[in-house]
Amino acid sequence: xxxxxxxxxxxxxxxxxxxxxxxxxxxxxxxxxxxxxxxxxxxxxxxxxxxxxxxxxxxxxxxxxxxxxxxxxxxxxxxxxxxxxxxxxxxxxxxxxxxxxxxxxxxxxxxxxxxxxxxxxxxxxxxxxxxxxxxxxxx
Numbered sequence: 001x002x003x004x005x006x007x008x009x010x011x012x013x014x015x016x017x018x019x020x021x022x023x024x025x026x027x028x029x030x031x032x033x034x035x036x037x038x039x040x041x042x043x044x045x046x047x048x049x050x051x052x053x054x055x056x057x058x059x060x061x062x063x064x065x066x067x068x069x070x071x072x073x074x075x076x077x078x079x080x081x082x083x084x085x086x087x088x089x090x091x092x093x094x095x096x097x098x099x100x101x102x103x104x105x106x107x108x109x110x111x112x113x114x115x116x117x118x119x120x121x122x123x124x125x126x127x128x129x130x131x132x133x134x135x136x137x138x139x
Contacts, residue, residue: 001037001137001138001139002034002037002136002137002138002139003135003136003137004032004033004034004135004136005133005134005135005136006028006031006032006133006134006135006136007131007132007133007134008024008027008028008131008132008134009129009130009131009132010024010120010129010130010132011127011128011129011130012048012120012122012124012127012128012129012130013122013127014090014122014123014124014125014126014127014128015122015123015124015125016063016064016067016068016093016121016122016123017121017122018053018055018060018063018064018119018120018121019119019120019121019122020055020117020118020119021041021050021118021119021120021132022055022110022112022117022118022119024132024134025039025041025103025110025118025134026109026110028134028136029105029108029109029110029134029136030108032108032136033108034105034108034136034137034138034139035106035107035108035138035139036105036106036107036138036139037104037105037136037137037138037139038102038103038104038105038136038137038138039102039103039104039105039110039134039135039136039137040100040101040102040134040135041100041101041102041103041118041132041133041134042099042100042132042133042134042135043099043100043120043130043131043132043133044099044130044131044132044133045094045099045124045130045131046091046094046095046099047087047090047091047093047094047122047123047124048094048099048120048121048122048123048124048130049093049094049096049097049098049099049120049121049123050097050098050099050100050101050118050119050120050121050132051097051098051101051118051119051121052101052103052112052116052117052118052119053116053117053119054115054116054117055117055119056115063121067093067096067123070092070093070096071089071092071093071096072089073089073125075089076088077089077091077092079091085125086125087123087124087125087126089123090123090124090125091123093121093123094123097121101118103118105136105138120132
């Protein structure tokens, strides 16, 4: 079994931005030379997460609205009292979503549904550059 780790950076405006990173994941798989296995896509940081969705306008509105119900902005979080950075909600949202997503692949391509994309959701309250790690295991 071969393990290859690759990474890429992506600029994000934050504020629950949903960014399609499927093309970058596909490129990492192609570049790895591994044809069959599983890939874990991980975002370094505690205010963003990775998942899969149908990347379409309705869900791009629905998902942020859902996160606003679970961990609303504009309320006091203990984290904010500790650090004074006002992004306690972002940490809670990221913890609920999780920092990684695993996808099987074959013929060097991720096995995704017809309308399924891999997305980064950046919950932080400011723009930043995110480091995404893609670790591929297979043969």
